[in-house]
Amino acid sequence: MSRIDRLICHGLPKALLMALVADGRLVELQIVRRDRPSLVEGVFLGRLERVMPELDAAFVDIGIGRSGFLRAEDRAGIDAWPPAGAPILAQVRADGESDKGPRLSMNIAVSGRYLVYHPLASGVSFSRRIEGESERDRLRGHVEGLLEGGVVLRTAAAGATLDVLRRDAQAVSERWEKLRSLAFELQPTADLSVRLPGDRDPIQRALRNYGSTLEEVVLEERTQARALQDQMDRLGEKIRVRWHNGPMPTFEIDDVAGQIDTALAPRIVLASGVEVLFEPGETLCAIDVDSASAGGRQGRAPRRSVDVNLEAAPAIAQQLRLRNIAGAIVIDFVNMRSSYDRDKVQAVLAEALADDPVPTQLFGFTRLGHFELTRARRGATLARQLEALEKQDE
Numbered sequence: 001m002s003r004i005d006r007l008i009c010h011g012l013p014k015a016l017l018m019a020l021v022a023d024g025r026l027v028e029l030q031i032v033r034r035d036r037p038s039l040v041e042g043v044f045l046g047r048l049e050r051v052m053p054e055l056d057a058a059f060v061d062i063g064i065g066r067s068g069f070l071r072a073e074d075r076a077g078i079d080a081w082p083p084a085g086a087p088i089l090a091q092v093r094a095d096g097e098s099d100k101g102p103r104l105s106m107n108i109a110v111s112g113r114y115l116v117y118h119p120l121a122s123g124v125s126f127s128r129r130i131e132g133e134s135e136r137d138r139l140r141g142h143v144e145g146l147l148e149g150g151v152v153l154r155t156a157a158a159g160a161t162l163d164v165l166r167r168d169a170q171a172v173s174e175r176w177e178k179l180r181s182l183a184f185e186l187q188p189t190a191d192l193s194v195r196l197p198g199d200r201d202p203i204q205r206a207l208r209n210y211g212s213t214l215e216e217v218v219l220e221e222r223t224q225a226r227a228l229q230d231q232m233d234r235l236g237e238k239i240r241v242r243w244h245n246g247p248m249p250t251f252e253i254d255d256v257a258g259q260i261d262t263a264l265a266p267r268i269v270l271a272s273g274v275e276v277l278f279e280p281g282e283t284l285c286a287i288d289v290d291s292a293s294a295g296g297r298q299g300r301a302p303r304r305s306v307d308v309n310l311e312a313a314p315a316i317a318q319q320l321r322l323r324n325i326a327g328a329i330v331i332d333f334v335n336m337r338s339s340y341d342r343d344k345v346q347a348v349l350a351e352a353l354a355d356d357p358v359p360t361q362l363f364g365f366t367r368l369g370h371f372e373l374t375r376a377r378r379g380a381t382l383a384r385q386l387e388a389l390e391k392q393d394e
Contacts, residue, residue, distance in 0.1 A: 004210040008218040009203065010250040014392050018202060019256045020210065026259035027355075028321055031385045032202045035392075038379075039064070039092040039102055041111065042200065043179055046088040046104075047188035051081045059101075060088050063189030066101035068092070076106035076120040087188045095379050108179070110172040113211055114157040114165055115143065117172040121150030128354045129155040139165075147173055155355075156212030203228070207239070216240045220250055263322045264383055270315055274308055278319065280381070284328045287316060291334045305334040306341035310348055317352030324385075326358075326377035330370050346371070 006021040018030040032038060044062040051058045058081055059067040070090060075081075082088075090104040110117040124140050130153055142162045143151050146169040157165065175196060182192045198204035207214065217239060219225040225243035232239045244250050251257040262268055267277050275290040289312045291305075316331060336342050342365050349371070353360050356375075363372040380388070 003213045005213055005215045006218070006254065007203075007206055007210070007214060007216070008250060008253055008256060009220065011220055012389070015389055016202060017251070018206060019251065019254075020206070021254050021256070024254045025318065026254070026256055026263070026322060027318065029256075029260060029263075029382060030202065030206075031382075031389065033389075037200065038095055038202070040095055040378075041109070041205065042092045042191060042193040043108060044068075044090055044092070044104075045183050045186055045188050045190045045192060046090055048082055048084055048086045048088050050084055060090060060104055061189050062090070062102075062104070063191065064101075066096055066099075068096075068101045068104040070104045070106070074105035074107060076108070078106070087183075089183050094377065097380055108176070110176050110179075111208055112154075112168040112172040113208060114154055114160050114168045115172065116152040116154060117147055117169070117176060118150035118152070119148070119176050124151050124153070126153045127155040127157070130158050135159075142166075143169065154212075211237065211239065214239050216242060218242050218244050218250065218253060220244055259322075260382075260386075263319060264386070268315065268319065270311055272303070272308075272311060274311055276312055276316060276319075278323070278325075280323075280325060282327075284330065285325050287329065287331045289331070289333050305336050306338070306344060309333045309336065309341075309345045313345055313349040314352040317349060317356070320353070320360075320375055321356045321358070322382060324358075324379065324381045326375050326381075329373050329375060331373075332370055335369055349373075 004020050004022050004027060008019040008021060010017045010019070014034055016032040016034070018032065019026055020028040020030070046060040046062040046068065049059045049061050049067055056072040058070045060070050062068050068090065070088070072081075074093075088106065089108065090106050091108050092102045093105045094103040096102045107118055107120055110119070124143055126136055126139070130136060130139070135158060139153050139157055139160070142160075142165050143153065146166060178196060179192050182190075182195055186192070193199040198208075203217070207217075215238075217228065219228065219241065220243075222243050222245070225241050229241035232241060244253070249257070251260070266279065267275055269275050277288040277290060279286040279288070289309060291308070312333065319325075320329070333345060336345070346362065346364060350362055353362075358378045359376045361374045363374075365371050379385070
């Protein structure tokens with residue numbers, strides 16, 4: 001399990017880089033452009049521009065210069081499209097790319113520390129990490145009746161008491177009520193999220209999403225570090241806020257800079273010497289576990305194919321999230337004849353992908369022995385984001 005325990009922030013003139021680290025391993029690098037901050041999770045009161053019947057989708061003006069894209073499956077309780085010009089309360093699910101606008105959903109999600117509230121949905125669901133029917137039944141019994149609508153219990157909710165869940169439920173309920181009242185007061189096209197304290201602050205959002213496991217936040221600005229530490233003290237949080245002003249560059253902590261370089265390289269080398277090659281394309285990414293590098297080192301017996309693949313599977317899962325690879329993905333593992341071994345590798349890969357906030361779908365091994373999966377698209381790849389930053393600085 002990727003337990004995010006450290007958040008390291010490094011400021012550039014045009015962007016804030018936020019490294020999410022688990023046990024010294026870089027899990028995700030979030031790049032917050034100062035000239036174009038992410039709109040994800042932002043809630044807008046938009047205006048429906050036009051419906052495209054052939055796609056069963058619509059364009060919505062949310063006041064940012066590019067229309068948002070709303071699919072029928074994201075209408076949240078509305079059976080048919082409203083007329084053009086109708087107000088639409090929607091949330092950004094994914095930022096736009098190049099000339100494409102952001103992807104929207106009317107199924108508003110209000111995130112708390114332990115749960116996510118969907119006021120326009122129904123039912124109780126659980127993070128894939130919350131296992132065991134007894135724990136799920138206990139949590140379901142706690143949250144039923146606390147909120148009207150749908151609730152998703154996050155991984156951090158495992159073991160949480162009723163009082164803890166009640167406080168979190170009250171917090172998300174208050175945020176939703178404020179959003180609703182703002183929507184009644186304003187005219188389309190209004191960005192409601194900027195009126196909610198902390199909603200568009202990337203560090204505050206990271207604290208909300210990972211605060212249950214975070215142990216330390218590293219900041220480069222002294223006043224910001226002091227203010228955040230004061231906030232943690234007031235809330236009774238045990239998160240340590242550290243002001244980094246030493247001679248060592250900030251991203252030398254946990255060798256974040258080196259791990260970024262690795263994520264930009266086409267080939268990674270694992271501890272045993274096994275090599276994994278990434279060949280991304282526009283619609284498909286091919287990944288090859290190099291069988292030639294999987295042989296035994298001098299004085300050691302050759303490793304079994306399944307052992308090589310069991311080592312490679314979690315490393316591949318980490319790189320998919322870190323590199324933000326999306327679309328169709330084909331993995332050429334070292335050939336395994338045993339269906340039992342293939343099942344073991346698939347289980348390890350699924351376990352490693354369980355913490356990825358971006359949805360993945362595993363299809364298993366093909367007749368040719370390749371493993372197929374898909375990962376939803378959430379913005380540009382890490383390489384393209386960093387390349388865009390470099391072009392800005394030129």
